[in-house]
Structures are given as C-alpha cells and as structure tokens.
Amino acid sequence: MNNLEPNPRTAAILMTYQCVAECDECCFSCSPRLKGNSLNFGKIKSFLDKIKHIESIKVVVFSGGECFINFKLLVKSIRYAHDLGFLTRCVTNGFWGTSIESAREKIQILKYNGLNEINFSTGDSHQKFIPVECVLHCAIASVEQGMLTCIAVETNSSKKFKVEDFVNHPLYTKYIQGQKYSKLLKVMPTIWVSFHTNTVYKFDKKLLSGNNEGCDGIFDTVALEPRGDVVGCCGLTSNDISELHLGKIDRVELNKVLSSHHRDFLKAWIFVDGPKKIVETASKWMGKEAPFFAHKCLYCAYLYNNKQLLGTIRDNYESVKEEVLTRYLEKVVIYNSILN
Ligand code: SF4
Numbered sequence: 001m002n003n004l005e006p007n008p009r010t011a012a013i014l015m016t017y018q019c020v021a022e023c024d025e026c027c028f029s030c031s032p033r034l035k036g037n038s039l040n041f042g043k044i045k046s047f048l049d050k051i052k053h054i055e056s057i058k059v060v061v062f063s064g065g066e067c068f069i070n071f072k073l074l075v076k077s078i079r080y081a082h083d084l085g086f087l088t089r090c091v092t093n094g095f096w097g098t099s100i101e102s103a104r105e106k107i108q109i110l111k112y113n114g115l116n117e118i119n120f121s122t123g124d125s126h127q128k129f130i131p132v133e134c135v136l137h138c139a140i141a142s143v144e145q146g147m148l149t150c151i152a153v154e155t156n157s158s159k160k161f162k163v164e165d166f167v168n169h170p171l172y173t174k175y176i177q178g179q180k181y182s183k184l185l186k187v188m189p190t191i192w193v194s195f196h197t198n199t200v201y202k203f204d205k206k207l208l209s210g211n212n213e214g215c216d217g218i219f220d221t222v223a224l225e226p227r228g229d230v231v232g233c234c235g236l237t238s239n240d241i242s243e244l245h246l247g248k249i250d251r252v253e254l255n256k257v258l259s260s261h262h263r264d265f266l267k268a269w270i271f272v273d274g275p276k277k278i279v280e281t282a283s284k285w286m287g288k289e290a291p292f293f294a295h296k297c298l299y300c301a302y303l304y305n306n307k308q309l310l311g312t313i314r315d316n317y318e319s320v321k322e323e324v325l326t327r328y329l330e331k332v333v334i335y336n337s338i339l340n
C-alpha cells in the first residue's frame with residue numbers, strides 16, 4: 001500500500017444492467033430488456049484475481065441492475081470472492097422474496113457460500129414493480145440467518161412510502177420487531193433524484209448536506225461494470241463520465257491505471273472538496289451563477305461534460321493547486337490511517 005495515495009477499500013461488481021424492474025429514475029437506466037449487458041464468470045474472476053493484489057480492498061459488493069437474475073452466477077462469484085478472503089455484500093430489489101420460505105432458501109445458499117451482508121432498495125418507484133412484502137420476506141429471512149441487512153428507502157418530498165411505513169408493516173411487527181436479531185436490520189432514507197426527467201424534487205436539507213463534502217467514492221471504490229470496463233467509482237453518473245472509465249478488465253494493469261487515476265488533479269480535487277464546490281468555484285471564475293443539483297454525482301456529470309467549465313478550470317487551476325494538494329495529502333493520511 002502506498003501512503004501518499006488513497007488506498008481503495010471497496011470493489012463493486014455490477015453483474016448486469018438487466019433488471020426485473022424499470023424504475024423511473026434508475027441511474028443506469030436498467031430494464032428487463034437489457035439482456036445482453038451482463039458479466040460472465042471469466043470477467044468476474046479476472047477482476048477478483050486482480051483486486052486480490054490490492055491489500056487495502058476488504059469488501060466486494062455485488063450489484064447491478066439486478067444481481068439475482070442469474071442466481072447461480074451470483075452464488076459462484078460470491079463463493080470465489082469469499083475464498084479469496086473478501087467480505088461480501090449484495091444489493092438487490094428483493095424480487096425473489098415471493099414468500100418467506102423461498103427467501104429463506106436463497107439466503108441459506110448465499111450464507112453458506114460466504115455472503116456477509118445484504119442491502120435492499122424499495123420505495124414508491126420500486127413498488128410499481130416489486131411489492132414491499134417481497135423485500136420484507138427477504139429481510140426477515142436474512143436477519144433470521146444473522147446477516148447484516150440494510151433497507152434503502154427512496155426519499156424526496158414527493159414520495160409517499162417512507163421509512164416509518166416499512167417498520168410499521170404487519171410483517172415487520174410480526175417477524176422482526178422485538179426479536180433478538182432486529183438490531184441487524186437498518187432501514188434508512190436514500191436520496192432519489194431525477195436522472196432522466198426534468199422533474200425537480202424537493203429534499204430535506206439533511207439529505208443534501210453530503211453535497212458540500214469531498215467525494216471519497218472516487219478513490220475508495222474500484223468497480224467492474226457489465227461491459228467489462230474498470231471504473232474509478234461506482235457513482236450514479238459514472239457512465240456519463242468517460243474519464244472515470246479506466247480500461248477493459250482483460251487489458252488493464254490495475255496498479256498502473258489506479259496510479260494515474262490518483263495523479264489526476266481534478267480527481268484529487270473532487271476527493272478533497274467534491275464536485276459541487278468545484279462547479280461553484282469554476283462558475284465564479286466564469287462570472288456565472290452556479291447551477292443547482294440535488295446530488296453530488298449530478299454535479300460531477302455536469303463538470304465533466306461542460307467543455308467551457310473544464311476549459312476555465314484548465315486556465316485557472318494553478319491558483320488553487322498548491323492549497324488543494326496540501327489538503328489532499330492531509331486527507332490521504334487520515335483516510336489511509338482509518339484502514340490500519
Ligand atoms: S430496481 Fe434498482 S436497478 Fe432495477 S430499475 Fe430500479 S433502481 Fe434500477
């Protein structure tokens with residue numbers, strides 16, 4: 001590990017862009033029709049073998065799209081990651097929890113093969129395709145098996161289904177409330193922003209506060225996406241930012257591409273200050289008002305896809321470079337020390 005570079009802690013594998021649902025604001029536009037966009041075991045194995053040499057990576061997250069569509073491949077990949085010594089987590093919409101029994105069956109297989117944690121997403125948009133009862137069946141099966149379980153509930157001011165609705169559901173009350181394993185379940189709001197429509201949602205200020213901070217994700221996570229690209233973060237707009245795509249898994253030398261990823265000044269600045277502050281600073285240099293977005297990844301996509309803004313940053317960054325790099329090194333030292 002290099003103490004002057006932020007060592008990645010998490011690997012993410014987006015198994016597929018296919019999903020059984022088609023949520024209105026899905027960041028990767030996943031849908032049942034995206035059938036050809038999936039990883040095979042060869043690519044997953046190659047990625048896991050490569051990240052095994054980065055000793056700071058402890059956790060592998062399996063996601064998508066919907067990673068349970070090819071359950072056999074998911075189980076085989078989790079097993080392989082587990083045998084290499086990684087902790088494993090998967091993220092799903094819970095469509096497979098059609099009954100508590102069927103959920104128990106799947107969770108037992110996953111646990112036996114090394115799954116440590118499972119995250120579910122639900123809320124108004126998801127529930128147009130997947131009833132919340134499916135998610136509850138899965139969550140019940142998973143905490144019964146002693147697995148850390150997290151439920152992310154889509155949140156903005158227009159959403160009717162809330163965190164309280166999940167914990168007040170009769171299935172929650174009957175099977176989870178007051179049980180010794182109930183502490184294993186966390187139900188939390190997650191910001192739901194507009195990616196494909198021009199809908200402007202309102203948000204609680206608390207949910208937006210993260211936008212003013214640096215983005216750890218840019219150096220914390222190394223991802224493999226369904227077309228075989230290694231990506232420098234798994235942010236919501238990472239597919240709209242070509243600079244975050246570091247090369248094809250069968251061709252890249254991971255250490256080399258990560259090193260140049262870390263040496264890129266704009267990325268270091270994103271790590272320190274986050275894209276919102278950079279957009280605001282560059283807009284000031286241009287004598288313009290900065291735009292408003294509800295999510296830091298939307299600022300990031302705006303930043304990388306706005307040639308005028310990028311040009312202004314290129315012309316002016318020397319005036320902030322030294323100060324940003326000083327704070328970058330300070331943050332790297334703290335960030336890496338949390339690992340040790
Ligand atoms: S369930 Fe998740 S991956 Fe599937 S369409 Fe909805 S947001 Fe996208």
Ligand code: SF4
Pocket residue numbers: 215217218233234235236237238270275296297300301
């Ligand atoms: S802000 Fe940018 S770098 Fe950070 S997670 Fe989002 S897309 Fe990735």
